[in-house]
Amino acid sequence: MLKYQQTATEIEAYIERHALQQGDKLPVLDQLIRQFEVSKTTMTKALELLERKGTIFQVRGSGIFVRKTNRKGYIELFSTQGFKQNLVEHDIQSKVLSFELIPCPEEIIENLGSPPGEMVYAIKRIRYIDGNIMCLEESYYRQTIVPYLNREIVEQSIFEYLETALGLNIGFSDMYMHVGKLPDSIAQFLELEAGDPALTVETIFHLTNGRPFDYSVITYHYEHSQFVVQANGLYL
Amino acid sequence: MLKYQQTATEIEAYIERHALQQGDKLPVLDQLIRQFEVSKTTMTKALELLERKGTIFQVRGSGIFVRKTNRKGYIELFSTQGFKQNLVEHDIQSKVLSFELIPCPEEIIENLGSPPGEMVYAIKRIRYIDGNIMCLEESYYRQTIVPYLNREIVEQSIFEYLETALGLNIGFSDMYMHVGKLPDSIAQFLELEAGDPALTVETIFHLTNGRPFDYSVITYHYEHSQFVVQANGLYL
DNA sequence: CATTATAATTGTACATGTACAATTTATCAA
DNA sequence: TTGATAAATTGTACATGTACAATTATAATG
Secondary structure: OOOHHHHHHHHHHHHHHHOOOOOEEOOOHHHEEEEEOHHHHHHHHHHHHHHOOOOOOOOOOOOOEEOOOOOOEEEEEOOOOOOOOOEEEEEEEEEEOOOOOOEOOHHHHHHHOOOOOOOEEEEEEEEEEOOEEEEEEEEEEEEEOOOOOOOHHHHHHHHHHHHHHHOOEEEEEEEEEEEEEOOHHHHHHOOOOOOOOEEHHHHHEEEOOEEEEEEEEEEEEOOOEEHHHHHHEEOO | OHHHHHHHHHHHHHHHHHHOOOOOOOHHHHHHHHHHHOHHHHHHHHHHHHHHHEEEEOOOEEEEEOOOOOOOEEEEEOOOOEEEEEEOOOOEEEEEEEEEEOOOHHHHHHHHOOOOOOOEEEEEEEEEOOOEEEEEEEEEEEOOOOOOOHHHHHOOOOHHHHHHOOOOOOOEEEEEEEEOOOOOOOOOOOOOOOOEEEEEEEEEEEOOOOEEEEEEEEEEEOOOOEEEEEEEOOOO
């Protein structure tokens, strides 16, 4: 683990240990540097990371303050997959509806940039959050990049397997979101009525080297999912 | 404008000028440093900014590559307000339904952290994208921070006024999203039926110093809005 | 010709240091 | 007490430099 990531984790632990709340002030930068025994660069990067994550905000001339949402039960939309809720990890279960290795379907090719005839793992599963149906997920993994998957892995967290067991470096993703009426074919999986509202999120995941390896379509159960995003201005 | 922001803008111009496409390689770091005549720190920060923005991605040992979505017509969800679409700014119009200065309503107080009795500008407007109804927006601005607003400003871009005319520094925001069925009261503004699907986004905007100044609830027209987010892993 | 080992390329991590801008605190005048 | 002014505090911008890890290109080997 990189030093600035490690430092960020330690600062999070510090916040937790001291039970700091929204708006509470952290030690001054110089103090943090001495306290955690890192250089200014490293501390700055650690703080920047936490700022992007929404854990703190920094005010020049004033100090470094913790940032917390006061709402509970929201899913963090950008938790690099792996549905995390505010502070609390929740109980996520998966029921695998289908799992097969097939030639990449036409309509997926453009999203994954697959060469013709490439094989992909096609997985359909229902995901539960604390016992409630959260979403239906259909995902496609390029076998060229993910050489092996099995039903057991797919019942757990696929991404954790990719990162730890396969050592893949997940980089960035393009997400496309829209709202619409549920078609009957999907409604039945979510135990909802056709025509009910639904949020659909298509995501193309890339490795750090830019190669797309996973295309997924997630349809959320509108009653069992709400999202929080702690954003930082992009300016420019 | 800061040097690294300026540099980032110039690199964007470079990409545009050379008509670089998805996956095309930029000059190597050292070359960029010489070419744009900045230090390594500045160039790195500029590139990091563009990476967060989703304009490029960097691969160690390999190079810097441009990143572009191939889909058109999606609204960038995190364009620091000011609905921007992929590359193209679109024609945004606003119809002001109501504009008043009132004591902060009960249910808004907790979101804005207003002291009791504080006055807020309450604005309700419909926003059109290329002539189509995009969303209904209800927003509340604390008069303590935004001392003056008028109907004319509100018909244009409020945020631009805040930043340029008032010199406010917009920092970060908390967004809460959920999907549901339209109540009749809102459906009529969007020219939809009650029960139709809708995405509702509540946002609390803060200044760089952490003070919340704007709470807004936006209900999107499900047929005239879809969103793109180009995310970068957060790790940790 | 394919494979493996080696070297060159290229971006990232990290350290140190200077200057500065936004904020807060202290000081002083009215 | 109030309000302006100066000083101290504190984070950010920016420059330079070293070391290193991931990738790619090259050379050596069978």
